[in-house]
Amino acid sequence: MLFPTVSFGIFFIFVFSAAWLLVRHHTWRLIFLTSVSYVFYAFWDWRFCFLLLFSSVVNWWFGELIYKSQGDARRNLVAAAVIIDLVVLAFFKYYNFFLGSLNVALEHLGARHDIPYLDIVLPVGISFFTFHAISYVVDIYRKKLARPAPLLHMLLYISFFPQLVAGPIVRASHFLPQLEHPVDPDDIRATRAYLLILGGMFKKVVVSSFLAASVVEPVFFDPGSYGARDLLLAVYGYALQIYCDFSAYTDIAIGVAALLGYRFPENFDQPYRAIGFRDFWRRWHISLSSWLRDYLYIPLGGNTGDWRRYKNLMITMLLGGLWHGAAWNFAIWGGIHGGLLVVEHRFLGERWTESARSWVKVLGTFITFQLVCLTWIFFRAVDLPHALSFIGGFSRVSATSTLATPFTLILISLLLAAQFLPTDRMAILERYAIRMPPIAQGAVAGALMIAIFSIGPTGIAPFIYFQF
Known part of the structure; x- marks a missing residue:
């Protein structure tokens, strides 16, 4: 049963109604x-x-x-x-x-x-x-x-x-x-929950589905048929697809739980604005990265001594990679992240970004994003040979791109720009929405939900993280 489906909608209306009748x-x-x-x-x-x-x-x-x-x-x-x-x-x-x-x-x-x-x-x-x-x-x-x-x-x-x-x-x-x-009915932030659910539905039904169908799936299915520009576009497209897909699920989950009276932790915090890989893992799949830190990295010894720290980082990230899937490409994905974390700890120190100049931070964010996107190739590829073949395709420099339509380029640009919106953007939206009467809120939410499903493609693919 998928979140963005009629069957789940019926299921949740029943659960929501009965749960509050039993409060x-x-x-x-x-x-x-x-x-x-x-x-x-x-x-x-x-x-x-x-x-x-x-x-x-x-x-x-x-x-x-x-x-x-x-x-x-x-x-x-x-x-x-x-x-x-x-x-x-x-x-x-x-x-x-x-x-x-x-x-x-x-x-x-x-x-x-x-x-x-x-x-x-x-x-x-x-x-x-x-x-x-x-x-x-x-x-x-x-x-x-x-x-x-x-x-x-x-x-x-x-x-x-x-x-x-x-x-x-x-x-x-x-x-x-x-x-x-x-649970206390007066303690439910229903408006925030609606905003999370609507935002998650939009990211999954419209954005993630479009990127998958128009760019990511065709290129990763047959990378040999595309030139370097389309390969690069597919990598950026997948970086945004997996973010929209996974953050959509957790946003909906957090919103659904909130409507039932329970609080879940935040799971994403604009990860593609990260400066370095330590910052990235403080922003990406926060519940997993903090779990690995507290239940694996620290029991292994944590930061006790430089070389022991580096060993523990590598073990943690290798196992974190394999947690995502039983294949060597996932281990390599985790290993690269672990290696880059070791480099940061060894040469840049714990708080290098605090004293860095603005242009250094901008450059650090740009380089971090490029390296994260490079590692996504191993994450998305069906196996290691497929990933290496994909990377080898960057040597096929072509003058034109068959997939870089104006709409696709604008969408990717807007999604990247959204990573730098104010961190309190949800609170701002909530303050405006909460001024509306409850009936108006419901009407607007219903209209937006209908619009989302009207724009989105027919049929909804399972969320990417279902396979993990």
Whole structure:
């Protein structure tokens, strides 16, 4: 079930109405939201609802044991819980990848032995709900949660439908305390939620879909048929497509959760205005980058000594790359980001941008964006040979471009310019919109939604991050 569809609209109207009718019956409201979250997930494959249930119950049980234990027993229990979570993730997501790599290695060693692959279906959103599960047991261990969650709360935390399949990654210590008390209708920022949902719908239905269909898909499908200009246009197009696509999902998720009374963290902050890769990862997929920092980088040792810091950065980014997909091109994508982060830490220091002159900041932003776009080639390509073939195509210099229409160039330019809008732009829009009577707000939102679907193409492709 996709957000920008009629089926989800009907589903959410029902959920929204019933959830607020149950607002005075807190436990029944949580039972209802958990049930509809499982129904939402069952639209993809009902069988994996059992996997979702398994993850929830097992990690809840470990949380109880960790809370009651002391000393080494606590560490051993949290390690066991994390290992179980990662083994489940590795089986579904990485089994055939590791098997293929092993077969290739054996062939190079002259010991060819084709180990059979398994026909494994990847459960949608498994990376996200696995990270939620790990967050819970680690937060219990670190005492960021005052006490273990009731089983019902844990079931809802892992399965809550707005963020279930593509984030943002909401930490247990952020979400579970919100379930302890009934939501307050007077505390709902409905206008902001509507703006987030409308903006997300526009980015997904109109912008992302147009860039994918007109530029990105044709070029990445057959890069050998295009010259350097079209290849470059496709790279810029994909950089903006993935930003619009993924930020659209998380904006809608944040808005939908807000209308039900729950707060999700921000996940994007104009990432293409970043000066350097540290700044980029403070702005891009914030919930993932902060999760990797707190649950992987710091436990590895963090910034304790220069060379240990560099090693930890590389490990974190390599694993972050593989988290996105079971392929070497994702590992290379993460490795390049890790290498560039090491270069920044080694030669530029922690706060070089604070004392840098304006022209240096402009140049730093320009170079950062070009390097980010270069790494997106490995992220988007179907495999490593395809990525290298794409990069090799930049040598085919042609005088004309078949895809650089005036509309496409203007759209890409406007999208890039939007990265430099005031950071409080949403608050400004909210102040203007909130002056309108509720009926007027609803009428305008409805009209804009109809306009978005009228402009957008027929049929909506799944969000890019569904595959992760």
